[in-house]
Amino acid sequence: MNDRGHAMGSRLHTKVTPDWHRWLAEAVAAGYAAPDLLTTMKENGFDERASRDAIADALFGSPAPPSNAPEPSTFRSHLRAGHVLDAGDRQVRVLVRVARPTIAVLDGVLDPSECEALRALATTRLARSQVVNPGTGVGVVQDIRTSEGANFGRGETPLIARIDARAAAIMNLDQEHGEGLQAMRYGPAAEYLPHFDYFPPDDPGSQAHLRNGGQRVSTLIMYLNDVEAGGETIFPRIDFSYVPRQGQALYFEYNAPDGSLDLLSLHGGAPVLSGEKWILTKWMRERPFPG
Ligand SMILES: O=C(O)CCC(=O)C(=O)O
């Protein structure tokens, strides 16, 4: 099979065809080891990740039948590779990555003194958090979100400007793609039920947002304190739960590999069981916009 489909300079194959799955199964039965199989697949133009997945399936059984779905589109995550991300004025460590939806847990995003200053700043303008009414696009107070929030214009204070710039560097988009930072405080029992951060494309209320800056593409939730109990950020469809830790951040995106909005990005804030929870959130849009 060494002459199959390896066109120099073209994109690597990310879809392993049924005949290659059969070839892998036979090679495993004949006693070939994983490193040799990987070499052969790479020589034949297969992407490293797709090859490793297919070899694991041949060795240990496939968790799902090989799919006939089309090859992933050219969609690429904005999140950079590597264990350390350049956030402009500091380096941020990646603690955890999840492939689908794209999630990263980041350490060292904010200093304790910055968290304290941001909480103090937000306290001066806390109001009951709103969610966007799907019919009108106007913010309304609703029970799915029982936190209190404070919005900041881009660059509103020197501290806010510094965090705007840091968030944009982490999220790998210009600051002009960013909505103003939003601080939120959850008291005991407060929660944010599971939701999507993107604007539902078919809701009439989304249209004004979509015209101004386009769809949201990514979220950076920065944690301004440790929570005594509860208050995890949860992704129920992938059984993922993040425990708030002061100075850390949770980054995620809402595009599936085929470029569609990813239903697996459903997430929420679990009820605070004890103490308070403070977060600061940055949302990024597809296009630059006035803010
Ligand atoms: O409170 C959390 O952990 C989640 C917040 C959130 O999902 C949001 O603000 O959009």
Ligand SMILES: [Fe+2]
């Ligand atoms: Fe959210």
